[in-house]
Amino acid sequence: MLEIRNLSFSVDEDGEQKEILRNLDLKIEDGKFIVITGPNGSGKSTLARLIMGIEKPSEGQILFDGKDITDLDITERAKLGISFAFQQPVRFKGIRVKDLLRLASGKNLSVSTACEYLSEVGLCARDYIDREINASLSGGELKRIEIATLLARHTRLSVFDEPEAGIDLWSFQNLIRIFEKMRKEIKDSSIVIISHQERILNIADEIVLLSAGGIIDKGSPETIMPKLVSQSSVCQRLQ
């Protein structure tokens, strides 16, 4: 279980402290599928990065399975079983798809297993396994490889920052299937997704609505979705 207690995060902007997240409390139970949504600038991605340890909070605590991980670095959190899919996946010169999948799995991954991960994300394994993760790959291809690395990680908590961005309709169905499969295959695993996509919001166990650095609502899709139906009404609500 992941527990966030009184979490705040601020940045220095031209000498002034700007608060991105404020006194945020959130519990993510084992086996849950949580979607965090909200307008641009509400602090969604920052929250995801704080969970992974990429950013450090100015105040508050993060607990994973009851252990305080607030002061642990990215590597330590990764080793405890937290993984993270970047909104904009990173490119590497010379590192190949199979190298990244091998590093993600933490073991000497067989080519056939690596190929299975690629097939899961809708990429023809034979064409991609030896490709470098460089500028020759499109944004959509990178995004799918990023998701494949999380499949290879096989962790208890997977955080996806806007996984649907740049993914076409066909693979969108695939993406939802992947999330459901991950939940089934990894015992007590939780998935946290940052998303605006209605179809992803619809399959959540719980939607967390963020605005201006705080949680303004949360609940099942049945209770939250009607409030989000009209974009304009959301905007009004969030003002």
Place this chain on the structure above:
Amino acid sequence: MVKLDAIQKRLIEEIADLHSVPEGAYNFRANSRLAGRNTTANIDIISKPDGSGIDIRIRPGTKKESVHIPVVLSESGIKETVYNDFYVGEDSDVVIVAGCGIDNCGTQDSEHDGIHRFHIGRNAKVKYVEKHYGSGDGKGQRILNPVTEVYMDENSSMEMEMEQIKGVDSTDRQTVAELKAGAKLVVKERLMTHGSQNAVSGYQVNLNGAGATADVVSRSVARDDSSQTFNARVTGNAPCSGHTECDSIIMDRGRILAIPSLEANNVDAMLVHEAAIGKIAGEQLVKLMTLGLTEQEAEEQIINGFLR
């Protein structure tokens, strides 16, 4: 063949991936002396009469054969200049593996300056692999100053892989290539410098005939207090195409000077150069750390990939 000692064997493994005597033609040189030679029906190796080096003659039409010419220096204080001339016959297709390993545990400098000249016949295809490696904890410097000259006849092709990853204190590498019509040259250089090492790498590629092409790509990493200079010039004297690229990672207090340059003397010469120097991107480190690697492990993976 003269028996090689453990250090010499290790050096040969590093520079030529050889664990035993290779198949095909070879010429081993250890501490300025001939340590073994083999010739084949198609590849002859002849010592120059004045003892300054060897001639390697590959008969026209020789296919799928290889030549290994490793050099090892395991005594301190050796300084040698060696001239190796390769005559690659028309229509042949061969692999040439060269390289020099220096182990210097002494106080005197050890230096090997290899001058390689390739005369590549029409339609011939050559893959050339050259690795340089240094080891030993003596105060003496390990110095390598190779000069490579490539003369390419019509429609010949040459792919050169040159690698110097570890242990060479000082290197000044100069490569000159002259290409006739339809000839194709591909150079892939990999360089890493540590400590207070200094490396200079210069290329002058002249595209003299119609349809000649050259692609000179260097990737390098400068760590600690080391310094590097990369100076690549491609000159187009005919309708031709040329590309040169220098891509470097700078670390610690390293210094890198990249001077790619182009010269066109024909209106149909198409020449491109690219150069980039930068430190390892923070987001690359973060990505690999999210996979469970420490920062140091992430750095190693990024550099290994970059220099692949």
